[in-house]
Amino acid sequence: xxxxxxxxxxxxxxxxxxxxxxxxxxxxxxxxxxxxxxxxxxxxxxxxxxxxxxxxxxxxxxxxxxxxxxxxxxxxxxxxxxxxxxxxxxxxxxxxxxxxxxxxxxxxxxxxxxxxxxxxxxxxxxxxxxxxxxxxxxxxxxxxxxxxxxxxxxxxxxxxxxxxxxxxxxxxxxxxxxxxxxxxxxxxxxxxxxxxxxxxxx
Ligand code: ADP
Ligand code: 5GP
Numbered sequence: 001x002x003x004x005x006x007x008x009x010x011x012x013x014x015x016x017x018x019x020x021x022x023x024x025x026x027x028x029x030x031x032x033x034x035x036x037x038x039x040x041x042x043x044x045x046x047x048x049x050x051x052x053x054x055x056x057x058x059x060x061x062x063x064x065x066x067x068x069x070x071x072x073x074x075x076x077x078x079x080x081x082x083x084x085x086x087x088x089x090x091x092x093x094x095x096x097x098x099x100x101x102x103x104x105x106x107x108x109x110x111x112x113x114x115x116x117x118x119x120x121x122x123x124x125x126x127x128x129x130x131x132x133x134x135x136x137x138x139x140x141x142x143x144x145x146x147x148x149x150x151x152x153x154x155x156x157x158x159x160x161x162x163x164x165x166x167x168x169x170x171x172x173x174x175x176x177x178x179x180x181x182x183x184x185x186x187x188x189x190x191x192x193x194x195x196x197x198x199x200x201x202x
Pocket of ligand 2: 037
């Protein structure tokens with residue numbers, strides 16, 4: 001079985017990363033799965049521990065960090081987030097591609113550690129549409145929304161190392177584009193590997 005690859009999906013808060021990933025996995029359950037990150041932020045209404053995040057205290061997070069459990073971590077807003085090695089391994093073992101739905105700093109750090117990782121940046125159709133989506137989600141306070149808005153340009157600047165840019169305008173189209181990237185990346189190889197498989201030598 002060909003090993004799965006790691007795909008990082010990033011983009012400004014409220015652009016629709018979570019929605020897009022959920023639909024992608026609903027449609028193509030054997031293609032890819034998302035990891036569950038650890039965070040110190042409080043759960044939003046409806047968020048479940050172990051499903052959306054592993055919700056931990058700052059002390060617990062630090063303890064896990066000391067034990068070397070994280071592939072990458074980041075401080076974002078006033079909270080900490082981290083990707084667990086164990087989550088990446090869990091999905092790889094299932095023979096699926098791994099999707100990390102994380103912010104750009106984390107994406108760049110993943111790329112440094114996993115050479116073949118693919119960085120995908122999700123764009124809104126416009127900045128106005130982005131604000132509309134955050135407001136309509138209704139999960140942040142006005143203060144939180146304005147803080148996140150003020151970071152949007154900086155977030156674009158952080159995407160310098162990203163290779164793919166997908167506009168999430170019509171959700172279904174964006175899902176198909178991300179699926180195409182994952183499938184196309186899965187066909188990348190080199191003739192040495194191929195010859196090894198077919199002839200037992202390269
Ligand atoms: P993120 O994970 O990037 O922070 P979410 O997935 O929570 O964003 O989406 C933010 C809001 O935008 C949600 O209310 C979601 O239903 C909505 N949304 C996502 N994608 C689209 C789209 N293509 N068109 C319109 N609304 C969208
Ligand atoms: P939220 O609080 O809206 O769930 O997430 C805030 C930001 O943190 C989003 O951009 C999200 O993608 C990112 N994020 C979530 N988990 C991780 C993680 O494990 N590592 C990194 N680097 N970013 C994460």
